[in-house]
Amino acid sequence: MHPDDLKEYRRKHVPVFNDNKMKLGIFGQNCSYGCTITHAESTFEPTYRHNVLISQQADDLGFELLVPVGRWKGFGGTTDFNGDCMETYTWATAMATQTKNIMLFSTSHAPTVHPLVAAKQGATIDHISEGRWGLNIVCGWFSPEMEMFAAKQMEHDERYRYAGEWIHVIKRLWTEQNFDHAGEFFQVKDGYMLPKPVQKPYPTLINAGFSPAGRDFSAREVDFNFIQVDTPEHGKEVVDDVKQLAHGYGREIGMMSYAFVVCRDTEKEAKQAYDYVIEKGDWTAARTILGLLGVESQSFSEAALTQFAERFIAGWGGYPLVGTPEQVVDEMVKIADTGIEGLILSWLDYNEEIKYFGERVMPLMRQAGLRQ
Numbered sequence: 001m002h003p004d005d006l007k008e009y010r011r012k013h014v015p016v017f018n019d020n021k022m023k024l025g026i027f028g029q030n031c032s033y034g035c036t037i038t039h040a041e042s043t044f045e046p047t048y049r050h051n052v053l054i055s056q057q058a059d060d061l062g063f064e065l066l067v068p069v070g071r072w073k074g075f076g077g078t079t080d081f082n083g084d085c086m087e088t089y090t091w092a093t094a095m096a097t098q099t100k101n102i103m104l105f106s107t108s109h110a111p112t113v114h115p116l117v118a119a120k121q122g123a124t125i126d127h128i129s130e131g132r133w134g135l136n137i138v139c140g141w142f143s144p145e146m147e148m149f150a151a152k153q154m155e156h157d158e159r160y161r162y163a164g165e166w167i168h169v170i171k172r173l174w175t176e177q178n179f180d181h182a183g184e185f186f187q188v189k190d191g192y193m194l195p196k197p198v199q200k201p202y203p204t205l206i207n208a209g210f211s212p213a214g215r216d217f218s219a220r221e222v223d224f225n226f227i228q229v230d231t232p233e234h235g236k237e238v239v240d241d242v243k244q245l246a247h248g249y250g251r252e253i254g255m256m257s258y259a260f261v262v263c264r265d266t267e268k269e270a271k272q273a274y275d276y277v278i279e280k281g282d283w284t285a286a287r288t289i290l291g292l293l294g295v296e297s298q299s300f301s302e303a304a305l306t307q308f309a310e311r312f313i314a315g316w317g318g319y320p321l322v323g324t325p326e327q328v329v330d331e332m333v334k335i336a337d338t339g340i341e342g343l344i345l346s347w348l349d350y351n352e353e354i355k356y357f358g359e360r361v362m363p364l365m366r367q368a369g370l371r372q
Helices: 003-013 048-061 088-097 115-128 143-148 156-175 212-221 232-248 267-279 283-292 302-313 325-336 350-367
Strands: 023-027 065-067 103-109 133-138 179-182 187-191 204-207 224-227 254-263 319-323 342-346
Touching: 023 048, 023 254, 048 088, 048 350, 065 342, 088 103, 088 115, 103 115, 103 204, 115 133, 115 156, 115 187, 133 156, 156 179, 156 187, 156 212, 204 212, 212 224, 212 232, 224 232, 232 254, 232 325, 254 267, 254 325, 254 350, 267 302, 267 319, 283 302, 319 325, 325 350
Parallel strands: 023 065, 023 342, 065 103, 103 133, 133 204, 204 224, 224 254, 254 319, 254 342
Antiparallel strands: 179 187
């Protein structure tokens, strides 16, 4: 398919490629505590019933995507953060049957699923959802999870080489028939798969590659890179870098990010609610995550470590959208101006706070030109 034809096809048929300047999604609703490492009071439950309610609200509001967390083991502490987590291929299938327009993603650790299985499952969900499924590729950074699968934890850049070959085989299964593949990690003889996906040439691919190897992987292989944004200025630097890398491969790539929303009628109320999340935080789990990510105490001051931990307690490191509806939209405009074209959001209390977001924030987003 010619690139111009593909672009037009996706604009018309695939929600994450629509004309909204700022696409909206939900992040982490499938697992315990969502994206908040805290004991702050909430009605949120990582149950099927609750997930359906959240998904249907997002669908009715016109959100473009739902992105679950792929987690096989919790992070300990008093919350055992994310320890209770629904498997994401099954989850996406279930949410597809309960929604009409929104896209459902599966977050898949490449080392835990053979590409033949991932390709077949994905194509099946794409048919069940009538072309609304996408794949979030994760390389497997959490060593205790890999050890559960009796898999060797690969070195960082090797993980991206593995994921590159993994998705290469999957793409071939989605677009070819009866092929052989002999690579560093996989051997496929007479590769065959039917049905092919509904989306052409294949389902939407996303990844959160931030390191040099991760950015290069995203630039080569996926449709959207999800980046962590510290400030709008920092976001623009990353956006420009990844897009330039993609152009070097003769491709275009979209850029999205994620954010934690605390929106109230007044700024004071919003800041108090945000501080409450941190006050009730599970600092043990947060410090465990920082250690796994390489944020070591010998490299940073105690004040810096505390600041890092607070960002993870309140939104898994996502950009804090804290304030009145007007202030939240003002921040979204700044983020959009960097070239970021979508945000997947989390709240302390997804089911309750998305209602307020739909009533108070989304009309202002339309006024600001972020939504149609």
